[in-house]
Amino acid sequence: MSDVKRVVIVGGGFAGLNAAKKLSRSRGVSVTLIDRRNHHLFQPLLYQVAMAGLSPADIAAPIRSILSDSHNVRVVQGAMTGADLDQNVLHTDFGDVPYDYLVLACGAGHSYFGHPEWEQYAPGLKTIEQATEIRRRVLTAFEQAERSTNTTEQKRLLTFIVIGGGPTGVELAGAIGEMSRYTLARDFRSIDATLARVLLIEAGPHILPMFSPKLTHRAMRDLESLGVQVWTSSMVTNVDAQGVEVGDERVRAATVLWAAGVEASPLGRQLGVETDRQGRIIVGEDLSLPNHPNVFVAGDQAHAVGESGKPLPGVAPVAMQQGRYVAETILRDLTGGTRVPFRYHDKGQMATIGRSRAIAETKGFKLTGFFAWIAWLLVHVYYLTGFRNRFFVVLNWAWSYLSFRKGARLIVDKEWRSNP
Amino acid sequence: MSDVKRVVIVGGGFAGLNAAKKLSRSRGVSVTLIDRRNHHLFQPLLYQVAMAGLSPADIAAPIRSILSDSHNVRVVQGAMTGADLDQNVLHTDFGDVPYDYLVLACGAGHSYFGHPEWEQYAPGLKTIEQATEIRRRVLTAFEQAERSTNTTEQKRLLTFIVIGGGPTGVELAGAIGEMSRYTLARDFRSIDATLARVLLIEAGPHILPMFSPKLTHRAMRDLESLGVQVWTSSMVTNVDAQGVEVGDERVRAATVLWAAGVEASPLGRQLGVETDRQGRIIVGEDLSLPNHPNVFVAGDQAHAVGESGKPLPGVAPVAMQQGRYVAETILRDLTGGTRVPFRYHDKGQMATIGRSRAIAETKGFKLTGFFAWIAWLLVHVYYLTGFRNRFFVVLNWAWSYLSFRKGARLIVDKEWRSNP
Numbered sequence: 041m042s043d044v045k046r047v048v049i050v051g052g053g054f055a056g057l058n059a060a061k062k063l064s065r066s067r068g069v070s071v072t073l074i075d076r077r078n079h080h081l082f083q084p085l086l087y088q089v090a091m092a093g094l095s096p097a098d099i100a101a102p103i104r105s106i107l108s109d110s111h112n113v114r115v116v117q118g119a120m121t122g123a124d125l126d127q128n129v130l131h132t133d134f135g136d137v138p139y140d141y142l143v144l145a146c147g148a149g150h151s152y153f154g155h156p157e158w159e160q161y162a163p164g165l166k167t168i169e170q171a172t173e174i175r176r177r178v179l180t181a182f183e184q185a186e187r188s189t190n191t192t193e194q195k196r197l198l199t200f201i202v203i204g205g206g207p208t209g210v211e212l213a214g215a216i217g218e219m220s221r222y223t224l225a226r227d228f229r230s231i232d233a234t235l236a237r238v239l240l241i242e243a244g245p246h247i248l249p250m251f252s253p254k255l256t257h258r259a260m261r262d263l264e265s266l267g268v269q270v271w272t273s274s275m276v277t278n279v280d281a282q283g284v285e286v287g288d289e290r291v292r293a294a295t296v297l298w299a300a301g302v303e304a305s306p307l308g309r310q311l312g313v314e315t316d317r318q319g320r321i322i323v324g325e326d327l328s329l330p331n332h333p334n335v336f337v338a339g340d341q342a343h344a345v346g347e348s349g350k351p352l353p354g355v356a357p358v359a360m361q362q363g364r365y366v367a368e369t370i371l372r373d374l375t376g377g378t379r380v381p382f383r384y385h386d387k388g389q390m391a392t393i394g395r396s397r398a399i400a401e402t403k404g405f406k407l408t409g410f411f412a413w414i415a416w417l418l419v420h421v422y423y424l425t426g427f428r429n430r431f432f433v434v435l436n437w438a439w440s441y442l443s444f445r446k447g448a449r450l451i452v453d454k455e456w457r458s459n460p
Numbered sequence: 461m462s463d464v465k466r467v468v469i470v471g472g473g474f475a476g477l478n479a480a481k482k483l484s485r486s487r488g489v490s491v492t493l494i495d496r497r498n499h500h501l502f503q504p505l506l507y508q509v510a511m512a513g514l515s516p517a518d519i520a521a522p523i524r525s526i527l528s529d530s531h532n533v534r535v536v537q538g539a540m541t542g543a544d545l546d547q548n549v550l551h552t553d554f555g556d557v558p559y560d561y562l563v564l565a566c567g568a569g570h571s572y573f574g575h576p577e578w579e580q581y582a583p584g585l586k587t588i589e590q591a592t593e594i595r596r597r598v599l600t601a602f603e604q605a606e607r608s609t610n611t612t613e614q615k616r617l618l619t620f621i622v623i624g625g626g627p628t629g630v631e632l633a634g635a636i637g638e639m640s641r642y643t644l645a646r647d648f649r650s651i652d653a654t655l656a657r658v659l660l661i662e663a664g665p666h667i668l669p670m671f672s673p674k675l676t677h678r679a680m681r682d683l684e685s686l687g688v689q690v691w692t693s694s695m696v697t698n699v700d701a702q703g704v705e706v707g708d709e710r711v712r713a714a715t716v717l718w719a720a721g722v723e724a725s726p727l728g729r730q731l732g733v734e735t736d737r738q739g740r741i742i743v744g745e746d747l748s749l750p751n752h753p754n755v756f757v758a759g760d761q762a763h764a765v766g767e768s769g770k771p772l773p774g775v776a777p778v779a780m781q782q783g784r785y786v787a788e789t790i791l792r793d794l795t796g797g798t799r800v801p802f803r804y805h806d807k808g809q810m811a812t813i814g815r816s817r818a819i820a821e822t823k824g825f826k827l828t829g830f831f832a833w834i835a836w837l838l839v840h841v842y843y844l845t846g847f848r849n850r851f852f853v854v855l856n857w858a859w860s861y862l863s864f865r866k867g868a869r870l871i872v873d874k875e876w877r878s879n880p
Binding site for chain 2: 077078079097098100101104105108114115116117134159160163167168169172179180183184187226227228229230431432435436439448449450451452453454455456
């Protein structure tokens with residue numbers, strides 16, 4: 041049948057996966073989903089892998105397994121290398137792929153604000169590999185401190201710096217504070233793990249600026265009760281093997297984590313289309329490119345303007361809704377309907393701070409403390425893809441909560457060969 | 461108190477951990493356990509991590525967490541570099557450690573029979589890192605076959621060779637056969653995953669030679685029903701990026717796994733003590749060194765002679781019993797008792813072949829098929845260290861069994877940096 045339209049989706053994150061799922065019910069399209077990874081990752085819980093609470097497989101599932109019943113969807117592990125938007129052809133590392141519709145959902149990585157050399161000293165948190173690297177660094181710092189007989193060196197090893205006071209930075213800092221206070225405290229003999237110093241550094245005047253001041257204040261207090269020091273209005277000017285510099289001040293730390301800047305996939309800039317300063321592709325109100333109505337951009341890679349006139353934030357709910365919207369728009373095209381603009385339905389926001397504390401805000405309604413944490417838990421478990429993952433994550437959490445333990449405290453090397 | 465004896469244990473595997481646990485009840489000793497890893501690994505289930513059935517954290521736990529209630533035991537992550545047995549001093553990468561008793565339990569790695577260059581083409585299965593590397597290779601082969609349009613290349617990608625017909629080789633080959641036939645079959649569109657070819661190559665005349673011929677025969681038939689071809693009396697003469705050579709015959713395969721030779725930790729040979737051809741340290745009937753009664757060797761690193769006059773096999777039950785025996789012997793020394801020789805209590809042996817099939821043999825009593833598999837399951841779950849692991853492994857297995865799915869099908873890269 042020549043009127044089956046070929047839809048090619050690049051990226052199996054929240055946007056791409058939701059688009060593919062929505063299209064899987066339709067006989068009018070054949071879908072190819074391309075991703076460099078074999079797995080879809082539930083990024084909102086990635087910090088729990090970094091903090092040894094969950095295993096990677098608890099929050100990641102093979103894309104082809106999620107879509108195994110979608111018989112009009114083909115999943116290919118491969119990388120987009122470019123596109124000829126005038127010829128409707130995508131370039132990949134496994135050959136050219138022609139399309140009728142293209143959906144770009146390549147996501148975003150970290151921005152080190154012009155200092156890519158900082159990455160080696162301060163890993164960010166976007167992938168499974170980065171999460172296990174952070175886990176390795178944090179746990180190794182405690183192990184080395186236990187071995188050390190030099191108090192200056194112990195102090196450096198037990199200082200943890202998180203740069204960036206958004207939700208990810210707050211979650212990481214709170215979890216390190218919690219881990220050292222509760223989980224690790226009784227396992228060490230030479231060091232007192234509760235003396236670990238955790239420093240959260242934010243360049244702006246407030247952490248979690250998307251929340252109302254009252255909730256931000258509460259989050260600060262919750263962090264402090266876990267032993268986290270919060271420095272606001274503090275710009276990091278250098279990161280190296282010894283620690284960080286904040287203006288004239290130098291803080292020595294063995295472990296520095298990066299949760300500050302985000303930059304969209306570099307593929308956008310290569311296409312010769314208009315992008316913003318963070319590399320996001322500027323799209324119209326139907327999420328398509330101005331001169332290519334059959335090319336859509338969704339999720340963190342898109343610069344779409346919300347009702348407030350500001351660009352929509354790079355969060356999971358936006359990506360999910362945009363993915364479904366793009367699929368609906370393609371299906372509407374096929375039946376000759378006219379396109380309606382994308383509208384983001386903002387259900388609110390939440391952030392968690394260590395064990396059993398969170399803040400949540402929805403349509404002016406505010407929650408804090410234990411009840412916010414329960415709400416946070418329910419929402420995240422609900423959205424976790426696939427029964428198996430949801431079930432196991434809940435069990436893991438229940439176990440961690442009751443026992444104060446962390447189930448995945450493994451230091452895993454990068455090298456597998458015995459004699460490399 | 462100067463009469464508290466310092467016991468230093470090198471290695472947190474089955475032998476070292478059991479020795480430490482047994483000594484943790486005694487006030488007469490202070491124990492230091494040194495391991496290069498932070499975790500104890502339940503090696504008998506490692507093939508399940510390689511085959512995407514379990515996550516690393518399901519079968520590994522931090523050594524210091526297992527021993528957190530043993531207040532006379534200190535755990536240090538570090539590496540032994542040598543020892544001065546006459547001066548009773550252990551050399552490590554964190555300084556010299558004096559001891560009254562030394563327990564060497566450093567385990568074993570793979571032997572490539574004088575061809576260390578084969579390792580890069582044929583990873584073995586001793587560590588978490590090797591298990592995830594095998595998982596990466598096996599899953600990536602299927603992904604690349606799905607992308608490929610060349611049938612010769614597809615055939616190479618879908619050929620899996622396991623070298624070595626012992627329990628590990630049989631478990632790996634059976635699991636690949638099972639995975640391609642059941643788990644992956646419905647997830648691919650272009651390739652027929654059930655056409656995957658799995659080849660198990662054994663140099664000797666039989667696979668699983670430690671079992672009686674009847675059970676070996678049954679295991680062969682079970683493997684064949686999962687699509688595994690078994691070549692016995694076949695000596696591999698070369699391994700390279702294209703596949704393997706068996707005499708004149710060349711088999712092209714993208715994935716080759718090594719389950720053939722074992723060699724004890726190289727630390728033994730460095731000590732200037734007597735070792736056998738596989739590098740195992742030759743010990744007396746009390747597992748101590750001939751001229752150093754305060755130095756014991758236990759587990760895969762020891763060459764101890766059993767009642768049959770042959771060296772004891774490198775299996776978990778031997779290591780566990782030896783670890784406990786060494787601890788008891790040290791405690792007996794302290795109370796002035798005389799040493800009794802080590803006796804291995806052989807409770808039998810078992811091997812599993814894919815989903816719901818196994819063979820087991822104990823004191824002449826034989827089990828096959830589903831009941832052997834249930835027995836295998838119960839024994840392994842019982843011995844898994846720590847409540848949490850046991851509980852989650854059972855749930856994972858139950859889920860995999862009922863759903864035909866594998867929970868941990870992640871391809872994880874070695875590089876975590878976005879711009880290395």
